[in-house]
Amino acid sequence: MGVRKIAATISALLVVVSIISLTINSLEFGLDFTSGTSVRLNYGGTVDLDEVNGILQNNGYEDAVVVSFGTDRDIRIILPVDETVDVQDQAGQAVEVGATIAALLRSNSDAQISLLGSDYVSAKVGEELAEQGGLGMLVALGIIMVYIAVRFQFKFSVGAVVALAHDLIVTLGIFSLVRMEFNLNTLAAMLAIIGYSLNDTIVVSDRIRENFRRMRRGTPIEMVNKSLNQTLSRTLITSFTTLLVLFSILIIGGESTQGFAVALIIGVIIGTYSSVYIASNVIIYMKVTREDLMIPLKEGADLEGHP
Amino acid sequence: MVLLIVLWGLLYSVPNLYPDDEALQITTEGLSLNSADIEVVTTALEAAQVEFFGVEGNDTNLLVRFDSVEDQLRAKTAIEDALGADYIVALNLAPTTPNWMQAIGAGKMNLGLDLQGGVHFLMEVDMDAALERRMNDNLSNVRTILREERIRTRGLNLISNSHLEVRFANAGERSQARSELIDNFPEMLFQNRDVGDIFILDMRMTADTILQVHRDTLQANRTTLLNRVDALGVAEPTVQQQGANRIVVELPGVQDPAQAIRILQRIATLEFHLEAEIGATSLSYEPYEYQGLLVNVDNDVILQGDRVSNVRSTLDQNGLPQVQINLDAQGGTQINRVTRDNVGRMMDILLIETKSRTNTSLNEDGEEVEEIEFYEDKRLISHATIRTALPRTFVITGLTAREANDLSLLIRSGSLAAPMTIVEQSVIGPTMGRENLEAGLRGVQVASVLVVLFMLFYYRVFGMTANVALIMNILLIFAVLSSFLPATLTLPGIVGIVLTIGMAVDANVLIFTRIREELSNGVPPQQAIDAGYNRAFTTILDANLTTFLVALVLFTIGTGPVKGFSVTLMIGILTSMFTAIVGTRSLINLIYGGRSVQKLSIGRYRSSKQAQAT
Numbered sequence: 001m002g003v004r005k006i007a008a009t010i011s012a013l014l015v016v017v018s019i020i021s022l023t024i025n026s027l028e029f030g031l032d033f034t035s036g037t038s039v040r041l042n043y044g045g046t047v048d049l050d051e052v053n054g055i056l057q058n059n060g061y062e063d064a065v066v067v068s069f070g071t072d073r074d075i076r077i078i079l080p081v082d083e084t085v086d087v088q089d090q091a092g093q094a095v096e097v098g099a100t101i102a103a104l105l106r107s108n109s110d111a112q113i114s115l116l117g118s119d120y121v122s123a124k125v126g127e128e129l130a131e132q133g134g135l136g137m138l139v140a141l142g143i144i145m146v147y148i149a150v151r152f153q154f155k156f157s158v159g160a161v162v163a164l165a166h167d168l169i170v171t172l173g174i175f176s177l178v179r180m181e182f183n184l185n186t187l188a189a190m191l192a193i194i195g196y197s198l199n200d201t202i203v204v205s206d207r208i209r210e211n212f213r214r215m216r217r218g219t220p221i222e223m224v225n226k227s228l229n230q231t232l233s234r235t236l237i238t239s240f241t242t243l244l245v246l247f248s249i250l251i252i253g254g255e256s257t258q259g260f261a262v263a264l265i266i267g268v269i270i271g272t273y274s275s276v277y278i279a280s281n282v283i284i285y286m287k288v289t290r291e292d293l294m295i296p297l298k299e300g301a302d303l304e305g306h307p
Numbered sequence: 308m309v310l311l312i313v314l315w316g317l318l319y320s321v322p323n324l325y326p327d328d329e330a331l332q333i334t335t336e337g338l339s340l341n342s343a344d345i346e347v348v349t350t351a352l353e354a355a356q357v358e359f360f361g362v363e364g365n366d367t368n369l370l371v372r373f374d375s376v377e378d379q380l381r382a383k384t385a386i387e388d389a390l391g392a393d394y395i396v397a398l399n400l401a402p403t404t405p406n407w408m409q410a411i412g413a414g415k416m417n418l419g420l421d422l423q424g425g426v427h428f429l430m431e432v433d434m435d436a437a438l439e440r441r442m443n444d445n446l447s448n449v450r451t452i453l454r455e456e457r458i459r460t461r462g463l464n465l466i467s468n469s470h471l472e473v474r475f476a477n478a479g480e481r482s483q484a485r486s487e488l489i490d491n492f493p494e495m496l497f498q499n500r501d502v503g504d505i506f507i508l509d510m511r512m513t514a515d516t517i518l519q520v521h522r523d524t525l526q527a528n529r530t531t532l533l534n535r536v537d538a539l540g541v542a543e544p545t546v547q548q549q550g551a552n553r554i555v556v557e558l559p560g561v562q563d564p565a566q567a568i569r570i571l572q573r574i575a576t577l578e579f580h581l582e583a584e585i586g587a588t589s590l591s592y593e594p595y596e597y598q599g600l601l602v603n604v605d606n607d608v609i610l611q612g613d614r615v616s617n618v619r620s621t622l623d624q625n626g627l628p629q630v631q632i633n634l635d636a637q638g639g640t641q642i643n644r645v646t647r648d649n650v651g652r653m654m655d656i657l658l659i660e661t662k663s664r665t666n667t668s669l670n671e672d673g674e675e676v677e678e679i680e681f682y683e684d685k686r687l688i689s690h691a692t693i694r695t696a697l698p699r700t701f702v703i704t705g706l707t708a709r710e711a712n713d714l715s716l717l718i719r720s721g722s723l724a725a726p727m728t729i730v731e732q733s734v735i736g737p738t739m740g741r742e743n744l745e746a747g748l749r750g751v752q753v754a755s756v757l758v759v760l761f762m763l764f765y766y767r768v769f770g771m772t773a774n775v776a777l778i779m780n781i782l783l784i785f786a787v788l789s790s791f792l793p794a795t796l797t798l799p800g801i802v803g804i805v806l807t808i809g810m811a812v813d814a815n816v817l818i819f820t821r822i823r824e825e826l827s828n829g830v831p832p833q834q835a836i837d838a839g840y841n842r843a844f845t846t847i848l849d850a851n852l853t854t855f856l857v858a859l860v861l862f863t864i865g866t867g868p869v870k871g872f873s874v875t876l877m878i879g880i881l882t883s884m885f886t887a888i889v890g891t892r893s894l895i896n897l898i899y900g901g902r903s904v905q906k907l908s909i910g911r912y913r914s915s916k917q918a919q920a921t
Contacts, residue, residue: 117734118734119732119733119734120732121731128550132864132869133864133869135864136861136869139860139864140856140860140861144856144857147852147853147856185799187869188799188861188872191861191869191872191873192806192872192876195853195854195857195858195876196810196854198853198854198857199810199851199853202846202849202853203846203850206846207846210842231820233820234813234816234817237765237816238810238812238813238816240761241758241761241762241809241812242806242809244754244758244761244809245754245757245758245805245808245809246809248750248753248805249754249805252749253747253749253802253805257746257747257750257798257801257802260799260802261802264806
């Protein structure tokens with residue numbers, strides 16, 4: 001199948017571009033990883049972000065970043081850590097900062113402004129969670145490799161893990177390319193992508209195993225192709241229903257879950273592609289044979305029969 | 308069996324439909340409530356003309372319900388005024404589910420802060436400070452012991468917060484000191500080291516001791532926070548340990564975060580007093596209640612709580628519970644001097660906490676203004692006879708195991724709090740919480756409808772069984788969340804549920820494509836159904852098991868959003884395996900079972916002739 005070589009090339013290209021983008025652009029880390037205070041406000045009508053930004057710049061908040069937040073009536077103001085103030089005080093002040101900014105904006109605008117909430121986040125927690133997340137991914141990958149090696153065969157473990165690594169790198173790469181914010185929600189999404197992509201890969205592998213055991217004729221490549229074709233409609237339908245769900249979260253689920261939904265949508269698309277093209281490709285490159293998948297005969301167990 | 312589980316799911320998810328009543332929960336510290344209290348509450352409410360209903364209660368707490376939030380708030384002020392400061396009046400929501408449902412444990416899900424609004428703090432305990440404090444204490448302890456034994460040293464130094472060194476002029480003095488110290492510091496490791504003509508004795512805290520200090524400190528801080536949170540009158544606060552050195556405080560429904568911060572950062576203190584002598588002038592003492600008795604406590608403070616370096620409840624050699632109190636060097640000298648002259652008198656320990664109350668008064672314009680007033684709440688927590696001149700480590704005996712435990716916690720909460728910093732704080736307004744909840748639930752609804760329509764269109768009758776299974780699955784997830792687990796539903800949790808909806812149909816898609824395949828191979832309908840379910844089973848098992856493993860890893864390692872997401876994902880995987888395999892199978896058996904079927908309504912598939920042609 002010529003597509004195999006093309007797919008391998010595309011994937012290699014994607015991974016390389018992702019890695020380059022990650023090294024050059026890095027990720028647009030959210031407040032969870034950079035420390036600071038965030039204030040969420042709701043305006044009665046449409047907000048002019050530039051105007052709000054101007055008010056803040058002229059009143060001593062030069063470092064403030066104003067972003068819209070879900071609808072065009074909600075905004076989020078992000079203030080980086082003020083290094084001249086003690087951390088303890090900053091945390092305590094998050095509430096006052098919120099109130100001060102709300103009052104400042106109210107006095108400069110006719111709009112009905114209400115304070116939705118304010119956060120102080122220390123990067124310490126985010127960094128630790130990222131560490132935990134990274135560790136979680138490694139542990140998860142390890143456990144998966146062992147499980148698949150036991151249930152299937154070692155070559156399948158390599159296939160699954162290569163596919164997973166591919167998905168994660170490319171998803172992160174896309175995040176860095178389009179400069180989307182990477183926060184704790186997106187981190188959680190990364191972890192969910194592992195679960196999803198794995199699900200797909202296992203279903204395909206399962207079919208490959210079954211076909212190897214059942215069919216007496218055919219080269220490994222033919223059998224892998226047949227398995228892929230047999231599972232293709234299921235792969236597409238499941239991805240379709242999952243995407244259906246994710247798009248409904250993206251559109252109506254509210255701002256708080258949007259980052260999560262976008263990350264998962266990218267992950268599901270990449271994951272579907274990789275379980276079809278990457279995992280099986282690796283298995284073929286590793287020269288899977290029928291013997292790899294034969295049910296091992298326990299010595300004498302079958303011969304004794306029932307007493 | 309299937310029917311039973313479905314009924315169970317229905318029963319336990321239904322309570323979520325009953326809206327809660329606004330209510331006030333009235334409790335009192337340590338004391339029990341009686342019918343006179345109920346009388347006071349009802350008269351106060353009638354006087355204030357607040358409508359209320361459903362007064363119920365037992366010995367320890369009383370619940371009054373209201374129709375609206377305004378009534379609830381007005382009632383809170385009225386009741387607080389009527390009952391006085393010994394009672395805690397907390398805003399609460401009371402379930403309206405019928406009693407029989409509550410009796411079998413069917414209740415509502417707990418909603419996370421992001422769904423109902425409130426304040427969230429993450430506080431970090433400064434463990435280094437706690438260790439350093441303990442080590443400084445050890446250092447002066449060593450100094451005192453060596454002085455008492457008349458062993459000369461050439462200096463004591465703190466090397467790190469778990470390591471100190473004592474220098475000697477010769478090896479003889481060192482070994483003498485070592486044998487003296489080793490009994491007094493069982494939690495330290497001793498090591499000899501020679502540098503030139505200086506003979507050094509290294510004392511290091513063992514890893515176990517360091518861990519123990521960490522655990523004690525965290526526990527002490529948690530207790531302190533709990534006590535302070537209680538003073539806020541929040542109905543269902545969460546004060547939980549997170550990781551090795553952090554504490555999460557969540558206060559649902561708190562409207563004034565600034566006040567919450569003020570109170571959380573306040574430190575309770577301890578004071579040691581003597582009991583007033585009989586015949587002392589009434590100006591020199593104050594009466595306190597202790598276990599139903601009135602005790603006159605002398606006004607002079609003989610020792611401040613910050614001299615307490617460690618407290619723990621232990622057992623004496625006879626196995627009787629006792630509270631062991633360690634003081635620092637100066638505190639030891641102080642208490643020894645006082646108690647030496649007062650053997651036979653009683654020593655009292657007071658716990659002093661700063662609390663707040665809201666006063667309503669009329670201003671000049673006749674409008675009601677609320678004012679927050681802070682006041683000190685002093686409580687007598689120990690009243691014991693001095694048997695001998697007390698050294699710096701002494702014990703309080705004659706307590707029950709529970710009393711000993713409570714007392715040591717109380718003393719610790721008043722004295723030991725290592726410094727804490729707020730590392731994360733977030734305030735979620737109640738409107739934002741409601742919006743999050745509504746948006747999340749809408750997401751679940753729309754997603755379900757879309758998936759249901761698609762399945763119906765693509766798989767016809769079989770799709771319909773999958774849809775029934777899907778709805779059952781959602782019910783079961785809600786039922787499990789509401790009854791079994793003390794799980795809290797958060798926004799990431801809702802996302803987890805939504806994701807399971809997408810993936811739950813996966814099992815059915817696997818089964819149905821398999822059945823279609825069998826049909827295209829010319830297998831008769833009943834056998835095709837059988838084969839489809841059997842063949843797809845291993846695949847579903849493998850796929851779900853691996854995803855479950857991933858969710859389990861996330862659950863064990865993650866915190867916050869990651870944990871919330873993984874919990875619902877795990878529940879979803881388990882319930883969906885059940886509904887998608889067992890559930891649809893029994894439905895299909897109902898529809899197609901026990902008769903010969905010519906054609907299955909499973910959407911389009913290639914007929915056997917076409918299949919053979921390819």
